Amino acid sequence: MLSDFPPRQLCCAVPAPAARSVLMTPESDFAAPLPTGALPTILLAPMEGLLDHMLRDTLTQVGGVDRCVSEFIRITDQLLPRRVFTRIVPELRTGSRTRAGVPVRPQLLGSDPACLADNAARLAELHPAGIDLNFGCPAKTVNRHRGGAVLLDEPTLVHDIVSAVRRAVPAAIPVSAKMRLGNEDRSRMLECASAVERAGASELVIHARTKRDGYKPPAYWDQIAVVRQAVRVPVVANGEVWTVADARRCLAESGCDSLMLGRGMVANPGLALALRAELTGTSAPALSWADLLVLMADFFLQVRAKVAARHQAGRLKQWLHYLRRHYPEAEEAYQRVRVINAADELSRQMFGDAIADELTARLVLIKAQMSPASPTAASAAHLPGGDPTSLIEPNAAPDEALTLTA
Numbered sequence: 001m002l003s004d005f006p007p008r009q010l011c012c013a014v015p016a017p018a019a020r021s022v023l024m025t026p027e028s029d030f031a032a033p034l035p036t037g038a039l040p041t042i043l044l045a046p047m048e049g050l051l052d053h054m055l056r057d058t059l060t061q062v063g064g065v066d067r068c069v070s071e072f073i074r075i076t077d078q079l080l081p082r083r084v085f086t087r088i089v090p091e092l093r094t095g096s097r098t099r100a101g102v103p104v105r106p107q108l109l110g111s112d113p114a115c116l117a118d119n120a121a122r123l124a125e126l127h128p129a130g131i132d133l134n135f136g137c138p139a140k141t142v143n144r145h146r147g148g149a150v151l152l153d154e155p156t157l158v159h160d161i162v163s164a165v166r167r168a169v170p171a172a173i174p175v176s177a178k179m180r181l182g183n184e185d186r187s188r189m190l191e192c193a194s195a196v197e198r199a200g201a202s203e204l205v206i207h208a209r210t211k212r213d214g215y216k217p218p219a220y221w222d223q224i225a226v227v228r229q230a231v232r233v234p235v236v237a238n239g240e241v242w243t244v245a246d247a248r249r250c251l252a253e254s255g256c257d258s259l260m261l262g263r264g265m266v267a268n269p270g271l272a273l274a275l276r277a278e279l280t281g282t283s284a285p286a287l288s289w290a291d292l293l294v295l296m297a298d299f300f301l302q303v304r305a306k307v308a309a310r311h312q313a314g315r316l317k318q319w320l321h322y323l324r325r326h327y328p329e330a331e332e333a334y335q336r337v338r339v340i341n342a343a344d345e346l347s348r349q350m351f352g353d354a355i356a357d358e359l360t361a362r363l364v365l366i367k368a369q370m371s372p373a374s375p376t377a378a379s380a381a382h383l384p385g386g387d388p389t390s391l392i393e394p395n396a397a398p399d400e401a402l403t404l405t406a
């Protein structure tokens, strides 16, 4: 039973000496040469259906992430109302940043250059921290409509999309692209990368697999190096980085100085911080299971405030499922709660009665703030500091970090 997890302090984004560092695991003994020069830029990957604004908010509280890309916003033949952009990327209401202050770049997915350009122009009115374009989605429904990874068979269209979006938004807003190595094979990989570059993108993220490769390991980091040598646009390496050792190998094999982390960060939210610590020769604050419980409680409070009741338990269990890869305690918890579908019962099982009661009390407060009658309703979904959805003070100094004592 995890119900009696001890009062914890989580000092967000403030690396502190740790008694037991994840860097001490054998996997980090990998002896690849460290890349020289600046620390890598670390991006948090877009993951539709998994890494939405709530998990983005929680993961960026931990620290180590420089920038996020949102899950894709699908563009068909409509000019989307602003509220669609702010629903998927509510950070647009707070300077395009998470509560921890990390910039979020919304991602668009579509195949019609003109329509994407019109939507990008509207999105630009909301002052996003850039606009990313998706050329990697393998989903059949998306591909059937000529979106995502299938576009990698049409480098000219890739060029036209990036170019149209680039021209449609002010120069101060960066436009980037994310692609796989190809659709069925890699034969047009360089053509596509060069199309992205010629069209004026400022950055290219490469998920080092084709659509045909799916998510099956390995990721071909050496192929990212091939692209890097062919283009001048900064290239970000992505795919199959689960550990600090993977990250070092990926940086070494790709020659990149930027990484995008996806499932690895969901499984181990301390991964970005651990990597930074390794590359600077400092010690990383290990995120203990008790720290994780605080993060999960914070996340679940947001979920319960914003997600339909029937989906709430699933969201926490989905994250728990990923955490099993890094935390043995997550496996035990997952087995214990996987059949629970009621949010309150799940909360009690995961966090114990005292914390569950505190969460419920905060939920009541949030719901009151969100009700149409409340003067603060409009901003309740994304309040900076003092947000009752948070168990973690976003800007707390180390010794002020909130202690979960209930």
Ligand SMILES: Cc1cc2nc3c(=O)[nH]c(=O)nc-3n(C[C@H](O)[C@H](O)[C@H](O)COP(=O)(O)O)c2cc1C
Pocket (backbone or CB within 6 Å): 045, 046, 047, 048, 049, 050, 070, 071, 072, 107, 134, 135, 136, 137, 178, 207, 238, 239, 240, 241, 260, 261, 262, 263, 264
């Ligand atoms: C559930 C899920 C949803 C994803 N959604 C998106 C998306 O919306 N846009 C995108 O460009 N990539 C998406 N991806 C791909 C990831 O951004 C990333 O490229 C991929 O997971 C490989 O990186 P990783 O091994 O670090 O997870 C998704 C991946 C997963 C697993």
